[in-house]
Amino acid sequence: MNNDYEYVPKNSFTRWLDTRLPILRFTNEHILQFPTPKNLNYFWTFGFILTFFLITQIITGVILAMHYAPNSLLAFDSIEHIMRDVNYGWLIRYAHSNGSSMFFLAVYIHMFRGLYYGSYKEPREVLWILGCIIYFLMIVTAFMGYVLPWGQMSYWAATVIINLVGTLPIIGDSLTQLLLGGFAVDNPTLNRFFSLHYLIPFIIFGLVFLHIWALHVPGNNNPTGVSIQGKQDTVAFHPYYTVKDFFAYIVFLLLFCYFIFYNPNALGHPDNYIEADPMLTPAHIVPEWYLLPFYAILRAVPDKLFGVLLMFGSIVVLFFLPWLDTMKVRSARYRPFYKMFFFIFVLDCLLLGYLGAQVPEGIYLLLSRVSTFYYFAFFILIMPALSRLEKPNPMPIGISNPAIDQNARLD
Amino acid sequence: MQNISKILLILISILFLYGTSYASDDVNQETPKILKPGFSFEGPFGVFDRSELRRGYQVYSEVCSSCHSIDQLSFRNLIQKGGPEFSEEETKRIASQYTISDRFDDYGELIERKRLLSDRFPSPFPNKKAAMSANNGSYPPDLSLIVKARVGGHNYIYSLLSGYEETIPEGLEVSGILSYNPWYPGSAGIAMMQPLYDDLIEYSDGTPATINQMAYDVSVFLSWVSEPELEVRKKMGFVVIGFLIIFVILMYLSTRRLWKEVH
Numbered sequence A: 001m002n003n004d005y006e007y008v009p010k011n012s013f014t015r016w017l018d019t020r021l022p023i024l025r026f027t028n029e030h031i032l033q034f035p036t037p038k039n040l041n042y043f044w045t046f047g048f049i050l051t052f053f054l055i056t057q058i059i060t061g062v063i064l065a066m067h068y069a070p071n072s073l074l075a076f077d078s079i080e081h082i083m084r085d086v087n088y089g090w091l092i093r094y095a096h097s098n099g100s101s102m103f104f105l106a107v108y109i110h111m112f113r114g115l116y117y118g119s120y121k122e123p124r125e126v127l128w129i130l131g132c133i134i135y136f137l138m139i140v141t142a143f144m145g146y147v148l149p150w151g152q153m154s155y156w157a158a159t160v161i162i163n164l165v166g167t168l169p170i171i172g173d174s175l176t177q178l179l180l181g182g183f184a185v186d187n188p189t190l191n192r193f194f195s196l197h198y199l200i201p202f203i204i205f206g207l208v209f210l211h212i213w214a215l216h217v218p219g220n221n222n223p224t225g226v227s228i229q230g231k232q233d234t235v236a237f238h239p240y241y242t243v244k245d246f247f248a249y250i251v252f253l254l255l256f257c258y259f260i261f262y263n264p265n266a267l268g269h270p271d272n273y274i275e276a277d278p279m280l281t282p283a284h285i286v287p288e289w290y291l292l293p294f295y296a297i298l299r300a301v302p303d304k305l306f307g308v309l310l311m312f313g314s315i316v317v318l319f320f321l322p323w324l325d326t327m328k329v330r331s332a333r334y335r336p337f338y339k340m341f342f343f344i345f346v347l348d349c350l351l352l353g354y355l356g357a358q359v360p361e362g363i364y365l366l367l368s369r370v371s372t373f374y375y376f377a378f379f380i381l382i383m384p385a386l387s388r389l390e391k392p393n394p395m396p397i398g399i400s401n402p403a404i405d406q407n408a409r410l411d
Numbered sequence B: 001m002q003n004i005s006k007i008l009l010i011l012i013s014i015l016f017l018y019g020t021s022y023a024s025d026d027v028n029q030e031t032p033k034i035l036k037p038g039f040s041f042e043g044p045f046g047v048f049d050r051s052e053l054r055r056g057y058q059v060y061s062e063v064c065s066s067c068h069s070i071d072q073l074s075f076r077n078l079i080q081k082g083g084p085e086f087s088e089e090e091t092k093r094i095a096s097q098y099t100i101s102d103r104f105d106d107y108g109e110l111i112e113r114k115r116l117l118s119d120r121f122p123s124p125f126p127n128k129k130a131a132m133s134a135n136n137g138s139y140p141p142d143l144s145l146i147v148k149a150r151v152g153g154h155n156y157i158y159s160l161l162s163g164y165e166e167t168i169p170e171g172l173e174v175s176g177i178l179s180y181n182p183w184y185p186g187s188a189g190i191a192m193m194q195p196l197y198d199d200l201i202e203y204s205d206g207t208p209a210t211i212n213q214m215a216y217d218v219s220v221f222l223s224w225v226s227e228p229e230l231e232v233r234k235k236m237g238f239v240v241i242g243f244l245i246i247f248v249i250l251m252y253l254s255t256r257r258l259w260k261e262v263h
Helices: A012-018 A023-032 A042-067 A075-084 A089-116 A125-147 A152-165 A172-180 A187-216 A237-262 A289-300 A304-319 A336-356 A362-389 B004-026 B050-062 B088-096 B128-134 B153-162 B211-226 B230-260
Strands: A035-037 A234-236 A396-398 A401-404 B099-104 B110-114
Touching (some): A012 A023, A023 A237, A035 A237, A042 A075, A042 A089, A042 A187, A042 A237, A075 A089, A089 A125, A089 A237, A089 A289, A089 A336, A089 B230, A125 A152, A125 A187, A125 A289, A125 A304, A152 A172, A152 A187, A172 A187, A234 A237, A237 B230, A289 A304, A289 A336, A289 A362, A304 A362, A336 A362, B050 B211, B153 B211
Antiparallel strands (some): A035 A234, A396 A401, B099 B110
16 A cells, blocks of 8 residues: 555654554554545445444344343343343344344445455455355354344254254254254253353454454545555545444434334344243244345245255355456446346345245245346356456546546457 | 445345345235235334223233233333333232242241242243143243244234134135134134134223224233333434434545545
């Protein structure tokens, strides 16, 4: 990066500190003065938003854990104790449960942003992979968190998902028992899920630091996908992006508050307000909305093991994006065909989400299969093919230089 | 701002898509559309009507409570703001009508005492088995969360309680001990017999106790039992969202002013 900014300690204390723990230098270089492309649009505000949501989830989660009882006989009632007896317990719990939905909403926009503008491409492969690990851990954490209220959906979603693990060859049986702590979802399952649900967010927190570190080595991508060429292309992160990101965060917070205060149960399933009953299976077992696309992929194929492999494969494939899409041009702005397939892909993911909530029969099953095929085809067939065949549109030379780059077309 | 509206549009369409997808999953095709008589606590500024809550409590305690518990509710909840707001004396009197044996005397014998404000409502049956054996093998569900635990919420409860029908439509088999109710999912019969009849109880405020009136009032009461924080929540939401709207305008103006020199 260009290092034409320098931290100069202003008084004797900061000079003293700077030679011992250069934390102020670090803050200055990585938060305050960090050179950021000046043309980032609002899709780039979600990293900031996600950081805040992670912190919100951790704070509300820690408070909830003070009042929650991770025991299958007490869990359901302890949630109601939080809702009714703990001061503002309903606020903390609704913030936590809706917070996870907001977290996933933001992470999906963040990921689609990366997909559209080619943010996973060289030199940001590690940044992207760290993001994929964070996303996977988020899914694990959210799934375990969903089990904690010990409602009907908690119990049966856990039963369904853990049974799926059992279909894996060789390790399946022992892995299932390890997850369950027995032979069915029961108190030991709840205990370990609680323990891990508390642990993993802190691992995510650490990974977020690595993610930001990996971001700060090459610097931000930007809507043109053209690399930063000099000082004329950047502004300092503070105040320009702290203010802009905070504005976007407040807009997102408005949506969050609408759910907390006016529609707190809209994103959950009513069955989870019925205490878990191992003798009574709900009519339809569905996961939370943000996992529905994977549920649709799972149920799209008749073979259980193949479904499981596809479901995990749909996340694993994300790790290989930098090597599936080898096109040098990053931004979809200059790739008309990629752009088209990308938007079909977005619609495909939304459709998969819708199908995940339906019973896989008739037209729904057919649609699940078609959209599952497209999901994988987009990564495995379309991306490599477009990398070879697509002729990108003319591109600007630099972020602040709109002149067309004549050489770029020769690639 | 060029794409913040785009982002908002995406957010809203995603939420709409998923909001409707769950609903379409659960509403049984054969059941008629749930009745929506309109309740005072709906909408962002809706609050409970105290007299409806009190009448609803009367219906619960004189009718429903013979089979259904409300385990999560304490007597003190009846006093708190946003609820029926009974007076403390009145609530103490209600609580003292019930007893509980939860501690031992010096000889190890259980002591029976009158319930206090801090105690929970008593269950009509000592345990689940007893409840099932007294109800032809069906368990009358606890009503503490019933409004949140059913698709359609309070409208479903109202439809169900006011919607019992004597005549079973042709082609439907409803076994002898079950009753027919078109709103009950599956429509194969509900174990609860029609609980409400005109003038079954006498309202203390003189309101005529029709089936619909009682179904309505008890739906209001059960909504409060499910969400006792509803009024506090909406009031706080108004303040929080009001604050955020002012804040977001200031943040927008700051952002615009700051970025003017850059573009």
